[in-house]
Amino acid sequence: DTGVSQDPRHKITKRGQNVTFRCDPISEHNRLYWYRQTLGQGPEFLTYFQNEAQLEKSRLLSDRFSAERPKGSFSTLEIQRTEQGDSAMYLCASSFVGFNQPQHFGDGTRLSIL
Amino acid sequence: ELKVEQNPLFLSMQEGKNYTIYCNYSTTSDRLYWYRQDPGKSLESLFVLLSNGAVKQEGRLMASLDTKARLSTLHITAAVHDLSATYFCAVGPLTGTASKLTFGTGTRLQVTL
Numbered sequence: 653d654t655g656v657s658q659d660p661r662h663k664i665t666k667r668g669q670n671v672t673f674r675c676d677p678i679s680e681h682n683r684l685y686w687y688r689q690t691l692g693q694g695p696e697f698l699t700y701f702q703n704e705a706q707l708e709k710s711r712l713l714s715d716r717f718s719a720e721r722p723k724g725s726f727s728t729l730e731i732q733r734t735e736q737g738d739s740a741m742y743l744c745a746s747s748f749v750g751f752n753q754p755q756h757f758g759d760g761t762r763l764s765i766l
Numbered sequence: 767e768l769k770v771e772q773n774p775l776f777l778s779m780q781e782g783k784n785y786t787i788y789c790n791y792s793t794t795s796d797r798l799y800w801y802r803q804d805p806g807k808s809l810e811s812l813f814v815l816l817s818n819g820a821v822k823q824e825g826r827l828m829a830s831l832d833t834k835a836r837l838s839t840l841h842i843t844a845a846v847h848d849l850s851a852t853y854f855c856a857v858g859p860l861t862g863t864a865s866k867l868t869f870g871t872g873t874r875l876q877v878t879l
Contacts, residue, residue, distance in 0.1 A: 656808075683865075694770075694854050694869030695809070708865055743808065751797050751858055754811035755867065 654678070656758035658744050664764045665734060672730045673761045677746030684727050685755055686719055687743040688712070695743055701727060702749065731763075739765045768793045770857050772870035779845050780878055787873045789838040789855035797858030798831050798838045799867065802851045809854065813840075845877045 657676040665671050677684045682703050687695035698717070699709045703724035713719075716734075721727040731738055741762050745755035769792040779785050789798070796817055801809040813822045815831035815838060822829050826849065828841045838855055852874045856867040 685865075685867075692871070694856070694872050695867075697866040697868070700865050710866070745809075752814060752816055754799060754814050756811065757801075757809040759808045 656744055656746050656756055658742075658758040658761050660761055661759065662762045662764070664766065666766050667734055667736060669734055670730065670732045671734060671763065672728055673742055673744075673763075675727045675729070675744030675746075675758060677726070677744070678756055679725075681746035681748055681756070682724070683747045683749055683755075684721055685745040685747075686727070686729050687745065687757075689741045689743055689760070690739075698729075734763075734765050736765050739763055768795070768857060768859075768868045770855060770868050770870040772853075772855060772873050774873060775871060776874045776876075778876045778878060779842075781846055782844050784844065785842050787840040787842070787853055787855075787875075789840070789870055791836050791838075791857045791868075793860075794833070794836070795857050795860045796831070796833045797860070798829075799856045799858065800829050800838070800840055801854045801856065801869075803854065803872070804851050812853075842875070845875075847877050847879065850875055850877045 659674045685700040686698040689695040701721040716732045719729045741760040743760045745757045747753045747755045773788040798815040800812040813829040818833040820831045852872045856869045
């Protein structure tokens with residue numbers, strides 16, 4: 653049973669650089685979500701896709717952030733011109749459509765900005 | 767804007783004791799989810815509660831939902847060390863299919879011998 657897979661697990665970069673994370677959801681799931689979690693806090697919603705369509709974006713998702721899910725399978729989250737405040741754990745989750753379906757989370761990508 | 771508060775933020779309890787974690791939310795919803803997170807790990811789904819009065823139990827954990835009070839509880843019975851983790855509640859929007867979840871700040875549970 654393959655769960656949600658995220659790559660890389662840890663990314664260290666200098667301020668101002670661009671970074672891209674990848675998420676491979678559970679294969680049958682048509683919904684994919686991105687969240688951000690900082691130390692001692694719960695995850696905060698960033699955006700979600702149903703198949704390849706991006707249906708909702710949080711206002712937390714500034715212009716420097718972009719997410720894609722080109723073929724309705726894996727997704728990428730890119731952060732341009734990284735800032736210190738971007739340091740966090742970026743979590744991906746997937747689910748079936750339906751409010752009775754829990755979201756299944758990956759292990760996350762920890763981003764550290766030097 | 768939906769706000770979700772958990773209480774307490776940190777809980778140290780002895781093995782064998784009972785305790786309850788509370789989750790309050792600010793706007794109407796009947797979709798409440800509980801997750802567990804171990805240090806350095808991702809979130810594991812525990813319960814999905816979808817109606818007023820819903821109660822679900824798994825092992826030593828029991829979750830309930832009171833939509834009128836906008837309150838969910840996670841009750842721990844006869845705690846064991848393996849239950850040490852951070853527990854999050856999350857609330858889904860009232861309308862539409864599940865999309866954005868709003869999480870509480872989490873309750874860090876430490877079960878001591």
